[in-house]
Amino acid sequence: MKRRIFLTGTAATAASATAAWYYGGTQRAAAATGDPLTFPRDSCTTETRTVTTADGTDKTVTYRFWENVVYVADPVDPAHQCLNVQEPIEIDGRAVDASHAPVFFSIPLGGFLSGTPTGGTNPGGGFPGPTPTATPTAGGPLPPGAGDQGDNSALALAAGYIVVTSGARGRENVKDGTYYGKAPAALVDLKAALRYVHRNRGVLPGNPDRIITNGGSAGGNFSSMMGASVGSPLFDPYLREIGAAEASDAVFASAVFCPIIDLGNADKAYEWMFGSAELDGELVDRAASKELAAQFAEYQAALGLHGVGRFGRVTAANYDRYLLENYVRPAATSHLRALPEADRTAYLAANPFIEWSGDQASFSWDGYIAHIGRSRPVPAFDDKALSEPEPGYFGDETHNARHFTDFGLRYATGDRTARVDGDIPHKVMLTNPMTYLQQRNPRRARHWWLRIGTSDTTHSLTAITNLALKTQNLGDDVNLKMYWDGGHGANEDPGDLIRWMGDITGYTAG
Template sequence: MQCHFKRCTITALLTAGLIAGCNDSSEETASTPVVDTTVDAENAALKFDAANYTTINVTIDGIATKLRQYKIVYVAKPVKSATTLGMSGGAQTLTDPYSMQTMIVSVSDALVSDQKAPLYFLVGNSGWMASPVTTSVTEGKAFTSTGDSDNVGAALKAGYVMINVGTRSRGARAEDGTWTGKAPAPVVDAKAAIRYLRLNDSAMPGSAERIIVTGTSGGGGLTAVVSASGNSVDFLPFLAEIGAAGIAGSGATATSTLKDDVFAAVAYCPINNLGNADAGYEWEYNATRTDSNTPSLNNVAYSAGPQVNASFALKTIFPAYLNNLALTLENGMALNDSSLKGATQALLKAEIERQIAKGTAVPTLGGNFSLRVGGRPGVAPSTKNIVNDWLTLSGSGTSATVTNIDYAKFLAFVATIQSLKSVVAFDAVGVTGNTAISGETNLFGSASVQYSNFNEWTWANNSITGDGSGIDDTGVSWTQYLLNSNNNLATQLKLINPLSYLNTVADTAPYWYVRHGMIDRDTSFAMQSLLYYAIKNDASVRDVSYAMPYLVSHSGNYDVQEAFAWIKSKVAANP
């Protein structure tokens, strides 16, 4: 579908889920920054102070290393947070009310004058939760660059500048009680941090032309949308509100004198495309669901309650959305509801054969997959053996190849390792009487309400009276609500989705490294394959490395040597 976002028809809005089918025109991106000749007081207020740092002593591979560490509020009008936040895992007390719009910059004392070093830009936002800034670069810390789990040690050893970034997101509350982390707040904050780095590029260590954004889970989703939407004017009004560097004016008249595009994205298990994630999840797992692999809802078993019908209804929505994206496979054929599972199988096959060639012991049909499961602080993981009833190999040793993948049995294998999410997985609150703040529902809605349903089916099936969401409280359909200019849900959905900006005139990052584990059920393989092909279809992308790492669950930074070799090669190719 080719359309300007502001001129999409109602039919297009419904079919494309509003947020991922519009190939934007030049109205969406300022490819050439507008020059503002007036004195920008906010830019002056955001001037980097090179003398304001703390000395941190660490070891890297056993070698004592002195670092300079800067703590910077990266916007001129930061939002003062409430002291206590209701966060995932319980209440969290903030000692710094501006920590969600603060970055911590760590750089080797010997490299403070290096103007070409890449900036390793780490976002948090696990579960799309608000992320007060934190860093593992602390006094006396020992890092290693040689293993596969210490990305910070690898970055410091490589001579990169470490940027830990705090951002608002779901659960964030301002001092006045308003919900300040609503979409697109995390994207806006990350872009504001990038703009600070651009503004002060000549005064700070490293190069703002070599920003590598990285994150895991919700942070992977944030990484994806920030990297896809470089320099889009869609974000300028929101950037103006918080006093981001390089923004002149406000609202619809805001203009930019700086860029916020980035060099590369390193995204692990990115929870992305939230407006369509529930439909994709049920399209993937509907036939797999049973009482044994799907949690009960409100103490009612899957098969005995509303989840069965909900799963089927969501499943049926997905094909129209998918087919409307007009993405293509490597052979030029359409990526659609007939070819998507085959495309995912091909990616899975490629990963398994890659592991076999490396010498990884992959069981033949009838053998056992041995997995380490259940580990947590203070409790060692146990070994779980699951019979291989889905993967057929031919040949032996490192020359073996995959001859068949029974995809339905593969999905059942994944759901055996860890139960699937309940229905609805992402937009759960208010649906079928569910009052728990689960999923990403509280990322959406106005600053005065705790949450808003964000897809059509859940909107129509919200059964909680008085929550301000759904037909029951608003009296209007999903389509009518989205077209109402008195709310910004349509904008929120668009601005939080990387597929809204890939294959448009946005200045998308040229380099992408994306990983989603082979046994990760936190989002569907369908959504990750869509992201991969949307990136691959984008003509401005020079390289995308995508894999489904063997027997890896929902996690990140488990392949540090591979990831940093990839980063190094891209940096070397752009001296």
């Protein structure tokens, strides 16, 4: 039986000792060294599991397993500020030395909610799972993976990678009426976990110079943040407060699925894309939608992003064409080509907005938007009722949810001069990967795996595409693909992710 001790302060003098008892032998071993930030190398179990790989092959993996290792010296909540480590030692009966393998850093968090490394908001220890058949609550938790084929962390383990799965605090965490997991708590925790991995180089198995983060939805926000904000001093005060290791938080690559990012501009982007679409059979407030879409045009122009090839600058006026030509139509074409002829004929008959000619799919932007519809109100993120996940993310110790844009606050109150609370702009800036990419952060990750479904209506496609455009413009290695008719959480080519990781790291299990 694990003894549960809950900490509400970040400066408790007995924090490391209570964290040690919380997890029994594993964390006691760390405490025995006199340093709560030393990885308990000798306190592990040996486990075996069968992983079904992307090609349908079953692999039997034997691995060392460290569970619920607290990664900070002064935890606020050790139930969430902990990580698991898996080190493969045998794959299909063949011994594997993964002591210097790349580290697959899994972020099993959704909806900006808290999570543990063994469950949390997206159980299964890895994101994402197989393509959902329907989009869940906008920005909320994703359906758990149904089997290992879609579980990226399981596939990484079967490929011989070290798998680190990190928990973190979240927006719903509350104790005695005080909320302690609001922004930027989850990001701070995840950075602390990265620091812990770096600090324990040579003790915790794996090569910290080759960390690949992985997350989707809110976890996609966090994965992109881990890659974009490496080395930012803006997080240092928060990290000191929880006793994070004095070490690097560098990552080598970031795998990002359907990210809920750029929240300060998310309402604008959503109306640019979905302003003409109906919600529950009706159009949303047209005046508000048009005002936000006009603000997106200004924002996009200020980014100054250039498209791939000879496309030139990507603006609100030509973004639909850029998406259609480079991602959306190619996704439809690939999907339709892969169907048996009878199924393709039936699909086209059911979707007459698609023209199929010369083995290519063609359709208009308006036809595509009518096909997918919209799933959020206006404003889509900073909503009037404060019922979406994002206002909850930007709550504070005494407020469960707060408006985080002036537009959202003014729309809700009718006061055209209202302004958000004074701490909000800093937190919105702090939690946006574009902040650090616009500053050309030289310490950022240089490899990006970006995926989203074309029927994912939780965010505008411009959010992930701007992330791709900016990193491409900076000269990074960027692999962006969209899945036709894929919903929120789609992951249709997990085998390609594993091959990509091998290509960029040069690693094969030996």
